[in-house]
Amino acid sequence: MxxxxxxxxxxxxxxxxxxxxxxxxxxxxxxxxxxDPRLDVLASLFHPRKLTRASIGLTELPAFLPGRTPRAEVNTVLDLARRADALMAVIRCFRDPAVPHPLSAVEPERDARALIEELILADLERVESVAARLGKSHARKPEETRALEALTLCQPVLEGGQPLRGAGLTEEQSASLSGYGLVTGKPLLLAANLDEEDLRGGQGVPAPLRALAAEAGVAVIPFCAAVEEEIAALEAAERADFLAAYGLEETGAERLARAAYAALGLISFLTAGEDEVRAWPIRAGTRARQAAGKVHSDIERGFIRAEVAGWADLERAGSWKALREQGRLRIEGKDYVVQDGDVIEYRFNV
Ligand SMILES: Nc1nc2c(ncn2[C@@H]2O[C@H](COP(=O)(O)OP(=O)(O)OP(=O)(O)O)[C@@H](O)[C@H]2O)c(=O)[nH]1
Ligand SMILES: [Mg+2]
Incomplete structure (x- = not known):
C-alpha cells in the first residue's frame, strides 16, 4: 500500500x-x-529473535503550484497521484521568513483549498471525457455501462466542488470506476507542518485550516518538521523528556505514520512467539481464514481454527499458557472478522 x-x-x-x-x-x-507500542509489549513477553512492524510505502510527488504550474507538469503529478492508494497533502503552516513561500505569504488554508480544488478539477475533466467516450460507444461492454452509470452520479458531485470520497458511491460503483484514475475517491489526509511555537504554545492547527478540513471531511494531523528533526537525533530516554516538555505523548512522525496507515484502510493483527513478534496489515473487515493467507498460503488452505487473544489480555496474563488456563483464549472459525490488535495463533493442516 x-x-x-x-x-x-x-x-x-x-x-x-x-x-x-x-x-x-x-x-x-x-x-x-x-x-505500534503493542508490538513492544509483546516483545517484552516473548523476547523474540525478530520484531517486524507493519510498513507502508511513501512516495514524494513533485511539487506544483495550483493555477501557476503548467498543465502538462500538473498532469505528471496527477498521474503519480493516481497510482497511490491514499494521499497526504503536506501544508506549510510554519512562517520562517528564511524559507520563502512560492506565493509570498504563508496561508495554509489557501494552499490546502487550492490542492483540494485541483484534485476535484482533475477528476471532473476525467469524468467528463470518459463519460463522453463511453456514451458515444456503440459496443459498450457491461462493465462499461456500469462505469457510465457511476460516472453520471460522479459528475454533479464534482461540479459542486465536492470530492468523490464522500459521494456515497456503493462499493460496486467505486469498483466499476477503479480503472479510470480518479483521485478524489482516494483517502486524503492533511499534514499541517506547524511552527515550533505553535506546537509548544498549543495553538496547533490554524483555525481556517481546521475549518477547511472539517468542511472537506478529512483529518488534519499537526506536526513540526523542525522539531521532529531534533527528536529524531535524540536517544530514546531523552526523547520521552523532550516530548513531555511539549506536552506530547508521541512524536509527530508516529502520529503521521499511524494516520497514514488508518487512511489506507489498514488494521493489524499480531502474531507472537519466540521466533518473531509481528504486525500483519489487513483491511478492516478481513475474516480469519483470509487473514491467515497473509502469514502463509498453507495456513489459509489448511485452516482449522484461530486461537485469538486481545493483546492487552495477553499482556495481563503474561503468556499463552496462562491465558489458556484462565479460559480467556478465544477459539474462532474461518469467518471471524479479525479485529485490530488481535493476537492470533492459527491451527492448520498441511
Ligand atoms: N522553519 C522551518 N523550516 C522548515 C520546516 N519544515 C521544513 N522546513 C524547511 O523548508 C524547506 C523545504 O522543506 P522540504 O521538506 O524540502 O519541502 P518539500 O515540500 O519537499 O519541497 P520541494 O520538494 O522542494 O517542493 C527546507 O529548507 C526545510 O528545512 C519547519 O517546520 N520549520
Ligand atoms: Mg521535496
Missing part, C-alpha cells in the same frame, strides 16, 4: 518522507515502519 505525498513547493514533503522512513535526503520513494 502506497501513500503519495503532495503539496506546494517547500511545504515539507521531503521532511515528512525523511522523518517517516529514515531515508537519506533526495530519496523520493521509501518504506515507513508503522509504530
Amino acid at each position: 502506497d501513500l503519495g505525498l503532495i503539496g506546494l513547493p517547500g511545504a515539507g514533503k521531503s521532511a515528512v518522507l525523511r522523518l517517516l522512513t529514515g531515508a537519506p535526503a533526495g530519496t523520493r520513494t521509501a518504506v515507513a515502519q508503522v509504530p
